[in-house]
Each structure stands twice: as C-alpha cells, then as structure tokens.
Amino acid sequence: MTSPALTVRTLTPEQHLDFLRTWTADGGSASFLQTPAWGTVKSEWRRESIGWYDPSGRLVGAGLVLYRQLPKVKRYLAYLPEGPVLDWDAEDLRVYLNPMVRHLKKAGAFGVRMGPPVVTRRWDAAAVKQGVADASVRRLGDVPPSERSQAGARVVSQLQELGWRPQQVEGGFAAGQPQYNFQIPLRDAGGAARTGEDVLAGMNQQWRRNIKKAAKAGVEVTHGTPADLPAFHELYALTAERDHFTPRPLSYFQTMFSALLAEEPDRIRLYLARHEGDLVAATVWVRVGGHTWYSYGASSTEKRDVRGSNAVQWAMISDSLAAGADVYDLRGITDTLDPDDSHVGLIQFKVGTGGEAVEYAGEWDLPLNPVVYKAFSLYMSRR
Amino acid sequence: MPLTLYVDGPRWRTHLQAVRDAHPGIVPVVKGNGYGFGVERLAARAAWLGVDTVAVGMYHEVTPVAAAFHGTVMVLSPWRPFETHVVFDSHVVHTVGRLEDLRALAERAAGSGAKPRVVLERLTSMRRHGFSARDLREAAGLVEGLAVEGVAVHLPISQGSHLTEVNRLMTDVVAAGLATHRVFVSHLTDTELGVLRQSYPDYEFRPRIGTQLWLGDRSALEVRSTVLDVHPVERGDVYGYRSRTAPAAGTILVVSGGTAHGIGLEAPTGGATLKDRAARIAKGGLDAAGFVRSPYTVDGKQRLFAEPPHMQASMLFLSHGAKVPAVGDEVDVRVRFTATTFDQTIISD
Numbered sequence: 001m002t003s004p005a006l007t008v009r010t011l012t013p014e015q016h017l018d019f020l021r022t023w024t025a026d027g028g029s030a031s032f033l034q035t036p037a038w039g040t041v042k043s044e045w046r047r048e049s050i051g052w053y054d055p056s057g058r059l060v061g062a063g064l065v066l067y068r069q070l071p072k073v074k075r076y077l078a079y080l081p082e083g084p085v086l087d088w089d090a091e092d093l094r095v096y097l098n099p100m101v102r103h104l105k106k107a108g109a110f111g112v113r114m115g116p117p118v119v120t121r122r123w124d125a126a127a128v129k130q131g132v133a134d135a136s137v138r139r140l141g142d143v144p145p146s147e148r149s150q151a152g153a154r155v156v157s158q159l160q161e162l163g164w165r166p167q168q169v170e171g172g173f174a175a176g177q178p179q180y181n182f183q184i185p186l187r188d189a190g191g192a193a194r195t196g197e198d199v200l201a202g203m204n205q206q207w208r209r210n211i212k213k214a215a216k217a218g219v220e221v222t223h224g225t226p227a228d229l230p231a232f233h234e235l236y237a238l239t240a241e242r243d244h245f246t247p248r249p250l251s252y253f254q255t256m257f258s259a260l261l262a263e264e265p266d267r268i269r270l271y272l273a274r275h276e277g278d279l280v281a282a283t284v285w286v287r288v289g290g291h292t293w294y295s296y297g298a299s300s301t302e303k304r305d306v307r308g309s310n311a312v313q314w315a316m317i318s319d320s321l322a323a324g325a326d327v328y329d330l331r332g333i334t335d336t337l338d339p340d341d342s343h344v345g346l347i348q349f350k351v352g353t354g355g356e357a358v359e360y361a362g363e364w365d366l367p368l369n370p371v372v373y374k375a376f377s378l379y380m381s382r383r
Numbered sequence: 384m385p386l387t388l389y390v391d392g393p394r395w396r397t398h399l400q401a402v403r404d405a406h407p408g409i410v411p412v413v414k415g416n417g418y419g420f421g422v423e424r425l426a427a428r429a430a431w432l433g434v435d436t437v438a439v440g441m442y443h444e445v446t447p448v449a450a451a452f453h454g455t456v457m458v459l460s461p462w463r464p465f466e467t468h469v470v471f472d473s474h475v476v477h478t479v480g481r482l483e484d485l486r487a488l489a490e491r492a493a494g495s496g497a498k499p500r501v502v503l504e505r506l507t508s509m510r511r512h513g514f515s516a517r518d519l520r521e522a523a524g525l526v527e528g529l530a531v532e533g534v535a536v537h538l539p540i541s542q543g544s545h546l547t548e549v550n551r552l553m554t555d556v557v558a559a560g561l562a563t564h565r566v567f568v569s570h571l572t573d574t575e576l577g578v579l580r581q582s583y584p585d586y587e588f589r590p591r592i593g594t595q596l597w598l599g600d601r602s603a604l605e606v607r608s609t610v611l612d613v614h615p616v617e618r619g620d621v622y623g624y625r626s627r628t629a630p631a632a633g634t635i636l637v638v639s640g641g642t643a644h645g646i647g648l649e650a651p652t653g654g655a656t657l658k659d660r661a662a663r664i665a666k667g668g669l670d671a672a673g674f675v676r677s678p679y680t681v682d683g684k685q686r687l688f689a690e691p692p693h694m695q696a697s698m699l700f701l702s703h704g705a706k707v708p709a710v711g712d713e714v715d716v717r718v719r720f721t722a723t724t725f726d727q728t729i730i731s732d
Contacts, residue, residue, distance in 0.1 A: 148585060157520070
C-alpha cells in the first residue's frame with residue numbers, strides 16, 4: 001500500500017474557493033465553516049487556507065485553518081472546523097494528515113483540532129421518536145442506528161491509531177461544533193431529487209398542519225437583504241432572552257452576510273416571515289454546493305398561533321429543493337433523548353420534519369507540544 | 384485414599400443453568416484441567432446445558448471435548464502454521480490474530496477444498512494475541528476461502544470499566560467491514576455487556592465464560608483430603624525425607640494430596656495490592672524458618688507443612704493441644720481449582 005506523497009501548501013483564497021467549487025460540482029460536500037469567507041467572519045483569529053497537492057501538481061484537498069492563540073504565548077491551536085475537505089475514504093489517512101501536521105507545526109501550532117466531515121451513524125425520524133418515547137433511553141447512542149457507516153468507523157479507528165484524541169461532547173453542546181446534527185435528505189436512496197410533496201408527506205402531522213395553518217393565516221415569507229438585518233436582529237435578541245442563550249451582536253451578522261455574499265451571490269440568505277406586516281419569524285440560510293443549512297433562527301413571542309417558524313422553515317426547504325440541493329441541514333442537536341432534559345424539545349421540533357439524526361466523527365485533537373497542549377486544556381477547562 | 388472434590392450437585396447445576404440463562408449466547412470455556420472437573424466432564428455438562436459452542440484452550444483438547452460435546456469447539460490459542468491436526472474439521476473454529484497466519488490458513492484451505500472456520504482476534508490492552516486495528520481492516524480482505532464466524536475480544540480483568548476500550552475496539556470492528564456481526568467477548572461484567580448490546584443492537588455478542596460458570600458458586604464445592612497416618616512426636620524427634628526434628632511436642636499428620644495433585648505448588652494469585660505482596664513476603668519468611676503454611680485446615684486452623692509436600696501426600700505439623708483426627712477422617716483443604724487434579728470427584732444427585 002504505497003500512496004503518493006502529498007504536499008501541503010498555503011492557498012490563496014481564490015485557489016481555495018476554486019477548489020471548493022470543483023469539489024462540490026463533482027458531488028462532494030463541504031461545510032460553510034470551511035469556506036475562505038468563513039475565515040474573514042472569524043476575524044479575531046489568524047487564518048490560512050491550505051491545500052494538498054499530489055505529485056502531478058493537482059490540488060486534491062483543502063482546509064481552512066483558524067489559528068487560535070494561547071494567551072500570552074506565541075503558540076496556536078490550529079483549528080479546522082468541520083474540515084478539512086479531502087478524501088476521507090482514503091485507505092491510509094496518514095498520507096493526508098502527516099504533511100498537514102508538519103505544515104501546521106511549522107506555522108507555530110502546539111496542537112491541531114479538526115472535525116472530519118464524516119458520518120458515523122444515522123437514525124431516521126422513527127428511531128429518534130421511539131427513543132424519546134422510551135423512558136429507559138437517555139441518549140441517542142442507546143437507540144439502534146438505522147445506519148452505521150463503515151467508512152466513518154474507519155476514519156475514527158485511524159484517528160485513534162494515529163494518536164488523535166476525541167473531544168467529548170456528552171450531555172450537551174460542547175464549545176466546538178456539534179457532533180450530532182439533524183438533516184432532511186433531499187434525494188431518495190437512488191439519488192433522485194425528492195419532490196416537495198414527498199418531503200411534506202415525511203413530516204409529522206403537526207408540522208403539516210402548522211405549515212397549512214400559516215398559509216391560511218396569510219403568513220408571507222420573503223427574502224431579505226442585509227438592510228433587513230437590524231429587524232432580524234431585534235427579533236433574534238428577543239428570542240435569545242426568551243430561550244436563555246447569549247445573542248451575537250448585529251455586527252456579527254453584518255460581517256457574515258457581507259463576507260459570504262462577496263464569495264458567492266447565493267451563499268447566504270435572510271428569510272423573513274410576516275403576518276399582517278408584523279415580523280413573526282426570521283432565519284438565516286446558507287448554502288455550499290448541494291448542502292444547505294438553517295443556521296440561525298428567531299421567532300416572535302406574540303402571534304405564535306400563526307406558525308411563522310414552520311412557514312419560514314418550509315420556505316427554506318422548498319427553496320433548497322428548487323436549488324437542487326442534496327440535503328437540508330437543521331444543524332446541531334444534543335445526543336440527549338431524556339424527556340427531562342431541556343434540549344429534548346429542540347430535537348422533537350427537528351424530528352417533526354421527518355429527517356434523520358446524523359452523528360459525525362466529532363472533533364479531534366492532536367497535541368504537538370504536550371506541555372503547551374496540556375496548559376491549553378487546563379485553561380479551556382477553567383474558562 | 385483420595386483427595387476428593389465434593390460437589391453439591393443440585394446446587395451446582397442450578398447455578399450453571401442460572402449463569403447460562405443470564406448470558407444469552409454463552410460460550411462455556413472448558414480448557415486446561417477443566418477447572419478441576421476435567422474437560423470431558425465439562426464438555427458433557429455443556430451439552431447438558433444445551434449450548435451450541437464451547438471453547439478450549441489448546442488444540443490437543445479438541446478431541447477429548449468433541450467426544451462428549453457434539454457442537455462447535457472453538458480453540459482459544461491462536462492458530463499457527465505449525466498446527467497440523469484438526470485444521471479442517473468442520474466442528475472446529477480457529478482463532479487467528481496475525482496476517483501471515485491468515486494467509487497461511489487460507490492458502491492451505493485452497494488446496495484442500497475445505498473452508499476452515501475462524502474468528503479474528505482483535506488485540507486488546509492485554510497485548511496477548513490479535514490484530515491491530517489496521518491489520519484487522521487488512522484481514523477483512525484476506526478471508527476468502529475461510530468462514531469468518533466473528534471477531535474475538537479478550538479483555539484484561541481490570542478494575543475500572545472496559546467500556547471505553549470496548550467502544551474503541553468496536554469502532555475498529557465496524558471499520559473492518561466484515562460480513563459477520565458477531566463478537567466473542569471475555570471478562571465483561573453483565574452491566575458492561577448490557578450497555579454494549581444496547582449501543583450495538585446490530586451486533587451479536589457472545590460471552591466466553593469459564594470461572595464464573597463452573598466455579599461461580601463456591602458454596603457448592605468442597606475439597607477434602609483423607610488423613611492417611613498420624614504420628615505423635617516429642618520435641619527433637621526426627622521425621623520426614625529430610626530428617627528434620629520436631630520443634631515442639633505435637634503430631635505429624637500424613638494427608639492425601641501432594642505435588643502431583645497441585646498441592647503446595649503455589650501459582651501467584653491475582654492479587655497485586657501492597658497487602659497481597661506483604662502477605663507473600665510473610666509466607667516466604669515462614670519458609671525460611673522451615674515451616675510453610677499449608678492449605679489444609681485441621682481443627683479449625685490452617686496448619687503448617689512439616690516439610691515440603693511429597694508427590695502424592697503431605698506431612699503436616701499439628702501442635703500440642705489440637706484435636707487430632709483419626710486415620711480415615713477427612714480434613715478441609717483449600718485449592719486453586721485451575722491448578723489441582725483431584726483423585727475423585729463426587730457429585731451428589
């Protein structure tokens with residue numbers, strides 16, 4: 001098993017973007033956290049686009065690296081959120097990982113953190129629902145998966161072998177990207193695009209009823225422009241207060257929109273659901289190739305009965321279908337199925353869409369300087 | 384007169400059934416000295432329990448076991464190319480843990496027309512035998528011509544939980560993409576096995592159990608030795624092969640059970656705490672003084688060997704004042720079942 005040696009070099013944002021365009025055009029998937037534009041959103045960190053070249057000079061992989069500096073020390077954690085983008089089915093991942101690690105070490109990294117975009121298990125809506133109903137089931141892992149991925153296991157098995165350490169996410173959202181996500185596949189098993197009716201039929205009765213109810217009540221969903229962001233943000237801040245999470249500032253969304261829109265005209269959209277002129281729900285939609293995401297959401301406390309949230313979701317799903325997307329991603333869920341856990345409501349809302357819970361390989365660390373890495377872990381645990 | 388293993392039959396059989404019922408898919412281990420019962424007896428007992436597979440330790444144990452048990456016999460020692468007999472017997476399952484062995488077995492099978500049955504062992508933290516994760520993935524591609532019955536995972540008897548390790552090993556098993564979804568496990572607690580079955584409902588777990596099954600209910604088992612002779616001695620009297628002198632007045636007791644039975648041959652016990660080690664050093668101290676504590680209990684006290692055990696009998700020193708048993712009486716003796724050969728085993732109906 002001799003594989004050609006790959007070399008890792010810095011890419012310009014243009015080279016990086018070109019690679020992602022080719023990659024997704026060929027049916028590959030890439031997270032929006034791996035676009036060069038995302039690096040400019042995370043402006044507080046040094047960023048670098050890196051690429052893997054094969055001996056013939058062909059670009060075969062790319063990654064967005066965010067360098068997070070350790071306080072007071074000129075050493076960095078090199079972080080590749082939901083990446084890098086490469087052939088994770090490779091028999092021997094050392095071919096990719098070794099040159100990457102060498103490159104990052106030279107750049108001053110004391111450790112590398114990455115989130116291989118690799119699925120390890122899937123649970124269809126029926127399995128998740130059954131798990132929530134079963135009192136003895138506390139976590140998603142207690143439910144038989146509808147699919148267990150050999151390719152995903154091969155990645156995890158190799159990372160273990162190569163000394164990478166899994167970052168635990170048990171029992172809630174960890175600091176990093178979620179390991180469990182909820183997605184609606186927009187293609188059937190044969191790869192053919194599903195119809196809107198088909199997706200709608202997969203939803204539970206309550207979802208279907210609410211979507212109908214919103215239409216009947218006259219809820220109107222429109223695409224906003226960056227000029228509508230203050231309105232979105234006002235609603236989002238109210239939602240944060242109601243649901244007890246810390247909101248991001250308006251400027252964050254403004255930066256996000258300008259950066260992502262500059263990269264691709266249809267990379268990011270703002271959706272606004274209005275009822276008789278009142279904004280009742282607003283969401284942010286992102287797309288890279290065949291993958292679309294519901295990224296941020298807000299809803300009003302008044303007029304809940306007009307079901308703005310369901311209406312705006314349905315609009316995003318329909319638009320994703322129309323755009324020929326492969327998957328609509330409702331992003332993170334926790335792995336809890338405990339009815340007493342506050343996170344379970346989020347899952348139940350997402351499960352109603354008839355999609356599936358998807359487990360990814362999770363985030364993995366490779367300490368390069370054990371002493372500094374240990375200091376960093378200690379610092380993180382005390383934060 | 385013999386060293387006897389007395390078994391409370393009803394109690395023992397009830398225990399065996401209980402362990403079987405609590406462990407679906409159990410594979411009784413019947414290796415070595417048959418845990419004191421003998422492999423043939425355990426093989427017959429396994430047949431009585433109605434299991435489909437038993438495990439033996441070595442290849443030479445296959446024949447005696449197969450005489451009493453007509454199901455599958457799994458050999459726990461890894462197959463090596465120098466193994467010549469029972470390679471192609473259809474009731475035998477081989478354990479393979481090296482790529483070169485797998486290739487050699489497949490090659491040999493190709494010439495024979497037979498399809499040897501194998502389990503692939505994944506190396507655990509025990510580091511005894513088995514494939515690394517990478518080798519297991521490669522092994523999956525080398526099994527043409529072999530019937531893969533499952534993967535084996537032999538865990539250490541550890542203090543903490545095995546689950547982290549087992550989950551890691553299971554990921555390697557999934558990654559190998561074998562056609563079989565059966566995993567043979569050793570030394571998992573019932574709780575651990577339950578958790579594992581819940582998170583891998585698409586896999587079949589078969590626990591290999593020996594000690595817990597055959598020796599799990601110690602109260603059903605009693606070992607007694609027969610008093611063969613009794614000699615009162617005064618201080619200074621000479622006795623024994625080595626013409627020792629008695630340190631005080633008392634009795635020399637000759638009892639059945641010697642080195643041929645495994646008596647007085649001390650295998651290090653599993654205990655590894657400081658206290659265990661201190662106890663062993665203390666015993667060594669007794670040794671230096673000329674007397675070693677014996678496993679025999681007479682008149683409620685564990686007695687000292689008067690001299691090292693002989694081949695088939697032992698001499699004990701009974702100090703003055705102790706109640707002296709008569710010739711033909713039986714005394715209790717504590718043994719390590721896996722290292723003892725009994726003259727007879729009496730199982731009550």
